[in-house]
Amino acid sequence: MRRIAFIIAAIAVLASCAPKTDVTLSGGQKWFAVGEYEDFCLTGQAKATDNATASIWFATDKKLGKGYEVLLCNGPVDGTRKTGSLASVRNLYRSLAKDGEWFDFEVSVSGKCIAVRINGTDVVCYTEPENPYRNERHASQLLGKGKVGICGTSGEVEFRKLNVTVPDAVDSEFTMAAVDEQNDGVIRLQQEDFPVIDWHVHLKGGLTKEMAHAMSMNYGINYGVAPNAGEGGVGRMLADDAEVYSYYDEVKDEPFLFGVQGEGRKWTQVFSQEALGIFEYLFTDAMTIMDHKGRNSRIYRAEEVRRDGVTKDQYMEQIVKQTELILTNEPADIYANATYIPEDMQEDYDAYWTDERVDRVLDVLKKNSIALEINARYKIPSYDIIRKAKARGIKFTFGTNNVNADFGRLEYAIGAIEACGLTVDDMWFPSMSIRSSRPVVIYNHFPELEK
Numbered sequence: 001m002r003r004i005a006f007i008i009a010a011i012a013v014l015a016s017c018a019p020k021t022d023v024t025l026s027g028g029q030k031w032f033a034v035g036e037y038e039d040f041c042l043t044g045q046a047k048a049t050d051n052a053t054a055s056i057w058f059a060t061d062k063k064l065g066k067g068y069e070v071l072l073c074n075g076p077v078d079g080t081r082k083t084g085s086l087a088s089v090r091n092l093y094r095s096l097a098k099d100g101e102w103f104d105f106e107v108s109v110s111g112k113c114i115a116v117r118i119n120g121t122d123v124v125c126y127t128e129p130e131n132p133y134r135n136e137r138h139a140s141q142l143l144g145k146g147k148v149g150i151c152g153t154s155g156e157v158e159f160r161k162l163n164v165t166v167p168d169a170v171d172s173e174f175t176m177a178a179v180d181e182q183n184d185g186v187i188r189l190q191q192e193d194f195p196v197i198d199w200h201v202h203l204k205g206g207l208t209k210e211m212a213h214a215m216s217m218n219y220g221i222n223y224g225v226a227p228n229a230g231e232g233g234v235g236r237m238l239a240d241d242a243e244v245y246s247y248y249d250e251v252k253d254e255p256f257l258f259g260v261q262g263e264g265r266k267w268t269q270v271f272s273q274e275a276l277g278i279f280e281y282l283f284t285d286a287m288t289i290m291d292h293k294g295r296n297s298r299i300y301r302a303e304e305v306r307r308d309g310v311t312k313d314q315y316m317e318q319i320v321k322q323t324e325l326i327l328t329n330e331p332a333d334i335y336a337n338a339t340y341i342p343e344d345m346q347e348d349y350d351a352y353w354t355d356e357r358v359d360r361v362l363d364v365l366k367k368n369s370i371a372l373e374i375n376a377r378y379k380i381p382s383y384d385i386i387r388k389a390k391a392r393g394i395k396f397t398f399g400t401n402n403v404n405a406d407f408g409r410l411e412y413a414i415g416a417i418e419a420c421g422l423t424v425d426d427m428w429f430p431s432m433s434i435r436s437s438r439p440v441v442i443y444n445h446f447p448e449l450e451k
Contacts, residue, residue, distance in 0.1 A: 025156070025157055037148050037164065037166065038059075052152075055087070066140035070105075073085075077429055083105075084116045105118055112129075114143070127178040128178070194424055198400050199397045200401050201226070202227070203227075204236070213256075216255075227261070232264040232296075263284075268329070283335070286327075287340050289322035302342070305344070316345065324360060333428070334397050334399075335365060374398050
């Protein structure tokens with residue numbers, strides 16, 4: 001690799017400036033490297049004041065009228081695109097950097113592969129396909145020889161130790177397989193800056209955090225990776241507050257959104273809100289209920305669906321009552337696997353989920369500001385229920401609840417966007433959470449936990 005000093009010149013001021021390797025940019029100021037680049041690696045460090053933003057451009061011109069943009073924007077998970085995002089191609093929604101602290105960044109192009117690294121962690125690895133999908137607004141968002149520059153967009157962002165490395169040859173090991181974008185729904189959403197997030201991913205069934213990381217970057221889907229807090233689930237299980245803190249220390253620097261699933265119905269008596277509060281979001285479901293005889297029943301397991309003489313419709317009424325209790329008394333942000341019913345009832349889903357029952361559940365969601373998960377694995381809720389929820393102003397998340405490493409690309413959820421008229425404003429983010437203000441009510445009593 002041949003190292004070349006990063007020489008920059010200001011075009012936002014009238015007076016000429018001496019070449020520098022350290023710069024501070026305010027909103028609207030632009031700085032460019034001398035010369036043009038095709039394959040390169042830009043490294044440096046940045047520090048932003050509170051809420052300040054900037055971006056790195058390449059394959060562009062001095063008007064920033066073409067090419068690619070890498071965003072530098074820290075702060076909470078609130079729906080804005082975060083540091084490391086390859087804008088409108090691989091948008092990210094959690095930053096690995098913090099305002100007021102220096103962080104390392106690296107932006108590389110090798111052949112058709114674009115990589116972004118923040119604080120030593122790969123956050124983007126995108127290979128531009130032979131026939132990329134671009135909407136009209138981003139028609140010129142393509143690789144090619146061009147300028148490398150930095151642009152301040154708001155507040156002040158300092159840069160230091162800037163340097164460009166130019167490779168002698170393209171590194172084939174650097175390249176990730178390209179996605180067929182002409183037949184990919186994700187890139188269409190990315191081009192519209194619609195947040196593509198699977199909030200419900202579990203590391204189980206052979207899915208490791210390394211595999212999830214690679215899949216997330218390749219597919220262009222942000223993953224929310226969550227363990228189970230409680231009992232009865234499959235995969236990583238957390239048993240108490242100590243395990244919560246230990247797990248978080250283990251994964252906090254990974255490039256995922258971090259949630260936790262309240263599993264079973266005992267979890268509110270086992271974990272403190274303070275411990276679970278370190279996660280960005282908390283979700284639960286009604287796949288484990290107390291049945292009509294007070295038994296703990298996992299209704300996704302046929303052997304635990306014990307009706308003992310009651311009709312399926314009567315059993316359905318118990319599911320709905322339990323769902324109301326769960327969503328009223330357990331401080332979750334998201335209702336996951338929403339409207340799931342036992343397998344032997346699913347053929348008559350619409351008959352069991354009557355308008356009256358749907359309204360009861362939606363009432364609780366609305367009252368407690370709980371988001372409704374659109375689940376890609378089970379293909380629930382129905383589009384009709386999603387439309388009713390949207391009409392009430394209920395927010396949505398997408399989730400899979402995978403069983404292994406082969407769990408698709410949110411196809412059902414993406415279909416719901418068009419079928420139900422969902423917009424960016426309909427989507428939920430942790431900045432909307434009110435769970436910390438909701439009291440925990442112990443409504444299912446387990447004597448062994450109350451001693």
